[in-house]
Amino acid sequence: xxxxxxxxxxxxxxxxxxxxxxxxxxxxxxxxxxxxxxxxxxxxxxxxxxxxxxxxxxxxxxxxxxxxxxxxxxxxxxxxxxxxxxxxxxxxxxxxxxxxxxxxxxxxxxxxxxxxxxxxxxxxxxxxxxxxxxxxxxxxxxxxxxxxxxxxxxxxxxxxxxxxxxxxxxxxxxxxxxxxxxxxxxxxxxxxxxxxxxxxxxxxxxxxxxxxxxxxxxxxxxxxxxxxxxxxxxxxxxxxxxxxxxxxxxxxxxxxxxxxxxxxxxxxxxxxxxxxxxxxxxxxxxxxxxxxxxxxxxxxxxxxxxxxxxxxxxxxxxxxxxxxxxxxxxxxxxxxxxxxxxxxxxxxxxxxxxxxxxxxxxxxxxxxxxxxxxxxxxxxxxxxxxxxxxxxxxxxxxxxxxxxxxxxxxxxxxxxxxxxxxxxxxxxxxxxxxxxxxxxxxxxxxxxxxxxxxxxxxxxxxxxxxxxxxxxxxxxxxxxxxxx
Amino acid sequence: xxxxxxxxxxxxxxxxxxxxxxxxxxxxxxxxxxxxxxxxxxxxxxxxxxxxxxxxxxxxxxxxxxxxxxxxxxxxxxxxxxxxxxxxxxxxxxxxxxxxxxxxxxxxxxxxxxxxxxxxxxxxxxxxxxxxxxxxxxxxxxxxxxxxxxxxxxxxxxxxxxxxxxxxxxxxxxxxxxxxxxxxxxxxxxxxxxxxxxxxxxxxxxxxxxxxxxxxxxxxxxxxxxxxxxxxxxxxxxxxxxxxxxxxxxxxxxxxxxxxxxxxxxxxxxxxxxxxxxxxxxxxxxxxxxxxxxxxxxxxxxxxxxxxxxxxxxxxxxxxxxxxxxxxxxxxxxxxxxxxxxxxxxxxxxxxxxxxxxxxxxxxxxxxxxxxxxxxxxxxxxxxxxxxxxxxxxxxxxxxxxxxxxxxxxxxxxxxxxxxxxxxxxxxxxxxxxxxxxxxxxxxxxxxxxxxxxxxxxxxxxxxxxxxxxxxxxxxxxxxxxxx
Numbered sequence: 016x017x018x019x020x021x022x023x024x025x026x027x028x029x030x031x032x033x034x035x036x037x038x039x040x041x042x043x044x045x046x047x048x049x050x051x052x053x054x055x056x057x058x059x060x061x062x063x064x065x066x067x068x069x070x071x072x073x074x075x076x077x078x079x080x081x082x083x084x085x086x087x088x089x090x091x092x093x094x095x096x097x098x099x100x101x102x103x104x105x106x107x108x109x110x111x112x113x114x115x116x117x118x119x120x121x122x123x124x125x126x127x128x129x130x131x132x133x134x135x136x137x138x139x140x141x142x143x144x145x146x147x148x149x150x151x152x153x154x155x156x157x158x159x160x161x162x163x164x165x166x167x168x169x170x171x172x173x174x175x176x177x178x179x180x181x182x183x184x185x186x187x188x189x190x191x192x193x194x195x196x197x198x199x200x201x202x203x204x205x206x207x208x209x210x211x212x213x214x215x216x217x218x219x220x221x222x223x224x225x226x227x228x229x230x231x232x233x234x235x236x237x238x239x240x241x242x243x244x245x246x247x248x249x250x251x252x253x254x255x256x257x258x259x260x261x262x263x264x265x266x267x268x269x270x271x272x273x274x275x276x277x278x279x280x281x282x283x284x285x286x287x288x289x290x291x292x293x294x295x296x297x298x299x300x301x302x303x304x305x306x307x308x309x310x311x312x313x314x315x316x317x318x319x320x321x322x323x324x325x326x327x328x329x330x331x332x333x334x335x336x337x338x339x340x341x342x343x344x345x346x347x348x349x350x351x352x353x354x355x356x357x358x359x360x361x362x363x364x365x366x367x368x369x370x371x372x373x374x375x376x377x378x379x380x381x382x383x384x385x386x387x388x389x390x391x392x393x394x395x396x397x398x399x400x401x402x403x404x405x406x407x408x409x410x411x412x413x414x415x416x417x418x419x420x421x422x423x424x425x426x427x428x429x430x431x432x433x434x435x436x437x438x439x440x441x442x443x444x445x446x447x448x449x450x451x452x453x454x455x456x457x458x459x460x461x462x463x464x465x466x467x468x469x470x471x472x473x474x475x476x477x478x479x480x481x482x483x484x485x486x487x488x489x490x491x492x493x494x495x496x497x498x499x
Numbered sequence: 500x501x502x503x504x505x506x507x508x509x510x511x512x513x514x515x516x517x518x519x520x521x522x523x524x525x526x527x528x529x530x531x532x533x534x535x536x537x538x539x540x541x542x543x544x545x546x547x548x549x550x551x552x553x554x555x556x557x558x559x560x561x562x563x564x565x566x567x568x569x570x571x572x573x574x575x576x577x578x579x580x581x582x583x584x585x586x587x588x589x590x591x592x593x594x595x596x597x598x599x600x601x602x603x604x605x606x607x608x609x610x611x612x613x614x615x616x617x618x619x620x621x622x623x624x625x626x627x628x629x630x631x632x633x634x635x636x637x638x639x640x641x642x643x644x645x646x647x648x649x650x651x652x653x654x655x656x657x658x659x660x661x662x663x664x665x666x667x668x669x670x671x672x673x674x675x676x677x678x679x680x681x682x683x684x685x686x687x688x689x690x691x692x693x694x695x696x697x698x699x700x701x702x703x704x705x706x707x708x709x710x711x712x713x714x715x716x717x718x719x720x721x722x723x724x725x726x727x728x729x730x731x732x733x734x735x736x737x738x739x740x741x742x743x744x745x746x747x748x749x750x751x752x753x754x755x756x757x758x759x760x761x762x763x764x765x766x767x768x769x770x771x772x773x774x775x776x777x778x779x780x781x782x783x784x785x786x787x788x789x790x791x792x793x794x795x796x797x798x799x800x801x802x803x804x805x806x807x808x809x810x811x812x813x814x815x816x817x818x819x820x821x822x823x824x825x826x827x828x829x830x831x832x833x834x835x836x837x838x839x840x841x842x843x844x845x846x847x848x849x850x851x852x853x854x855x856x857x858x859x860x861x862x863x864x865x866x867x868x869x870x871x872x873x874x875x876x877x878x879x880x881x882x883x884x885x886x887x888x889x890x891x892x893x894x895x896x897x898x899x900x901x902x903x904x905x906x907x908x909x910x911x912x913x914x915x916x917x918x919x920x921x922x923x924x925x926x927x928x929x930x931x932x933x934x935x936x937x938x939x940x941x942x943x944x945x946x947x948x949x950x951x952x953x954x955x956x957x958x959x960x961x962x963x964x965x966x967x968x969x970x971x972x973x974x975x976x977x978x979x980x981x982x983x
Contacts, residue, residue: 066849154659163651170647175638175967178832214859221855244856291567350862364552371705372728375698378834380861443584483659 018142048083048491051165052091054270057451060100060111062461063276071101071109080367080407091483094106145490149286149478150349156400156484157348161392162383168390171383181374185212185355188385193355196388201317202327205357211366212376214352216313216342217248223311223338223356224252227363238266239467240287245278245313246464261469265289267428268299276309277302281329282317286462286476288426288434296329303336310337316430318397321405325429343384345431345480346397351380382434404431407479407487414491419498431480434459441499442473448497449475454490532567542934544584545597547761553595555585571931589820594602599863604771604867628937629974630777633831633916633962640884640968641832645876646867653866665849669696672869677839678796680872681825687800688818696860698836701732701795702827704762705797707735707822707840710849713957716759722750723951725772728946729762729797745953749773752783760793761786765813766801770946772910772961780813787820794821800829800914805889811914819843827868829964830881831916835864850902862946867950888915891963891971898975903982915964918943925983926957932981933959 059065071077074088081088097099102112169188177186184190190207197203204402215221215234227235235254239261246256257274260267265284271277278297281291291299299346303310312329320326334357342354342487353376358366387393411433424433437445442458449456459474482490511728543549554866555561558572565775569598573793579585581927653672668674672689681687697703711719719738721730723745730740732967741758744751763783764773774976775783787794796813806809814823818841826838838859842850870876896908908917924943933940943958966974 149661154662159654163647163654164651167647170643175641178638178641178834179635180828180833214861215857217855217857218859248855344664349857350662351663352861353858371732372701373701373833375702375836375859377836377861377864379697381862387961435702497572 016244027429033122038433044473049087049091049094052087053094054079054085054450054479056091056095057100061455062457065111066114067111069111069347070107071111073108082198095442098172116494142293143450143455144495145455145486146481147449147456147477147479147494149457149480150474151478152345152348152400152431153483154348154350154481156403158392158396161396162387165390165392166379166383169386170379171380173382177378180309180380183370183374184208184210184363185341185374185376186381186385187364189353189381189388191357191384191389193341196393197328197339197355197357202331202342203313203326203339204331205339209358209360211358212374212381213354213356213370213375214227215344215349216315216340216354217287219340219354219356220351221248221252222247222310222366224254224370225247225361225369226362227276227309228253228367229365230275234274236268236271236274236277237464238279238284239464239469240459241278241280241285241464244460248435249278256464258464258467258469259408261287261467264292265295266291268295268302271299271302271306271308273306275313278311278313279313280313282314282326283320283427283429285313285315286432286434288429290326290427291329295333298327300332300336304333309359310338310341312337313340315340315342316344317341319401319404319430320406321401321428330357334363338362344443345386346393346400352376353380353384371466390450398433403481403484405413408433410478411479411494413490414495415498418495422498425474432476435477435498437473437475438499439473442475445475445497445499449494451494451496454493454497456494501631505768530937532577533571533578533601536565536567537572537578540575540579540932541584541728542931545939548924549595549774551595554591555595557592562879571783581873596827598658605638610774621713625780627934627939629939629970629977630965630972631938631940631961631978632964633941633964634886634961635962636832636915636964637887637966637967638832638834642876642880645880646871648745648865649698649871649874649876650867653870654863656811656873657862658704659868661862667854667856667858668694668860668867669858670846670869673837673865673872674839676869677825680877681841685798685809685825686815687823687825687841688815689823693844693847693927695840695842695847695854696858696865697840698827698860699833700799700824700838701728702836703824703838704729704838705732705736706850706853707736707760707846708733709853710846711760711793712737713849713853714759718719718757718758720755720761721948722754722763722768723763723948724943724951725762725769726946733762736755740948742862742930742948742951745771745951748774748776749779750878752779752786755786755790755792757790758792762795762797763813764797764799764809766798767804767911767913769797769799770916770918772913774810774911775813779852780816782818782906784813784820787816792820793843796821797824799824801825802830803885803888803914805885805912814841819845822846830877830884836860836870837864837868887968892917893977894971895906895961895963895978898979899982906982909958916960916962919961919982921957921959922959922983927960929981929983933978936977936981938980938981 036294071092074085074092078085080090092101092103096103100112101109103109116261133246146223146242190210191214193210194205194207197205203241213222232254234257237256237258237484239258241359249256259270259277265287266279268277276301279291281296283290299310304306314328317325317328329341330337336359337356340354343351344354358364406429408428415435420434421438426434441459446456446458457476459472459476462476475492526929539658555576558569562569562572576585580587581592584596585593587593611812621939671691673696674694677687680692696755697706714736716742720732721740721742723742733740745756748762749771751822752761756894756973761783763775767774783794784877794813798812802810812823814821821842822842822843824838827835828838840850889912892912899906899908899919906919906921910918926944930940930942941960943956959977963971
């Protein structure tokens, strides 16, 4: 039962029975209501409906809003302060904590980290049993031993000058390794001179956004579905985001007009999971050529296609009008903070300037990744990961067919996430039911641009990259329990 | 003999004999003039007098300016294009290459790297024999083996969640290790919650500058001498830099008024080499308390004092009004791109927001540095480095006393650089003579703010950190040859 929390303008989905175990006990007791309220508040913070720093209403007014006892609210607040989700400052009331994982953490699969690193939650019941928020690969499968071997070889053989202040484009060893790899694996036309290393794709978008703004651009076309974090970064750089229509054939670029640039995920639309259709691929490149526009191709998971060979990057069609963005965050680990852009030669100078006069990415990991790629370890790791994620997707699809015949995985067999279409009107209740089951996942609406041009659709976005292998069967089982 | 190059507004210091070997041959030959011109142009690019991207005058007009044959200019241009310093684009003339190490590289001791990583200069005569530009420690002494051991321990023991998207403040392991270290080694009052990891001090200044600008600040006080790169970063963040007077007692903070912040190097003024006097230390902190101002304490080489125990950080006097900035760039290597800020609690949220919603620094090096510090390896490395640099400074001071009695090393025995005062009017000619000798170094005027409030002084800033140990005696010998 959704209760509107007038004071904050968010809906709290309170389970009126206060139970999540199905035992049916404690139906209307204070303890049950208190647990229901703490869970609902925690979820509101975790999903971003309550932003960090937000001041909460007094326990008195919230109690009145919800029609429950004031002490119950005060106790719930106290629990959440003890767990680190909320902070209580003397004289200034209760606030959502700043140490709570901020937006992209929530977007990118880290909803499960404790609210702050140092505040050990008193009880860990707030930690979901399974993390199905998309964006983070299986970190338990990070090839530590191979990586350390590569680090040893790289650091042993590097000239000592490599440890000094560096070229803002990044280390030449890595740019050279990437040029060869991207050409072979993704059909990218790249030479090392026009590759720039960034601290993740989001950092890369910040640099390009800054460069575009310096060119006088004030807006950029985006897709109707995508990452709020990316739109925010572009907005911070001074670019308004204008979504393109999304229809049954995917993103439709026909309405591109005088924007200087468009941000797309051509190989595997995030999160909708469809590739950009071949005629629309051509149309985008034609538009860029005709108008001098720029296509930002976010190829976040381009190496991971399970039904066929990956389609080559759009950049291969026109390196002068397409910026290719790739990352080690999905193929290896986000913590490396290594991503790459292949830039049209005309844009390199401005993007490098936006990065600064010197490199801001550590050279040791750059040298190690270069060695990791050239030694073949990267290919081996990607092949093994592809097999692992493909199996997980297969398990998921089989389980759906068997246990949730009304729910369908849409999109191509690729990447680390699936979109599960739901019967109309069920999205929020399924997400809430999932939270009760200890499943962290996002509704499709979480990824919908506020000005999206797309028919509404109820769906879940289920990431299957994050749980370790041993947890996957349990995660699928828990998921099937909450599906209609 | 300085010839003014009217077309570009820079002075080219052409040796009219065209010789640098002292053989006296080839006095006015085309080959000698050509070599003199290429060296002078190369030096102008290297020192930043000719900025990357600058369009050079046609060979015809430069030849006319300098009163030499057009072919000589054309040949010199061709040499420098082949070496990668210049680029010749068809139809658009000759430009200073973009791959040439930009400002901070020149400022911070990397003037010796070849102009681009991939363009192998045909002849390496442009590479100085000795690099005495301050800012880079002895990279040959980077503790590779110890670092790899720490990396293995850190990566082996890290929880796999550490490899995901992270807290914008940086890894808690590193912040915890730094809090203890900085308290012990520098008298900093820090807790891990208020430490933020940045990609170098320059990156940290960018974040603070952005936060201050967001608070409405439009100007920041700086010292009359310092790093142009830092002033540029603050300017890019929207803050005008206003220099404080520098007198015989060092930087004078008496004129601080309504600025929101001041950037200082209290332990060891860069580059002048004096500490901030005790009464002025108090005055700065008093000003900050009185006005709610903020002191940015750049403690780039605080661990390296040779005459006594280092003076504790200013931050210890008032953690609520001082931002402490430290770095691994001097104690270990710039390539790590790891620095730290200890922030007043009231500023953390804004600075973290300027960094972004997620960490942009790689976690592996953060975990490794944490392990390196807590295992004691960092202390051992700093102790060994202190001894090494102290010996170099002693060698330098002894050599000056013996061979250049008119030149004095001013400033305290600390850090990695010395200021050598010169007889009035000799600064530029000594720098040029040094270039002929294959010595890369900077005049003091290179570090002077354009609105400096300080009596002019002829001096060299000599970095003794960069050359490997075996090269130091040779570097001192070469330096003494060019001193008056």
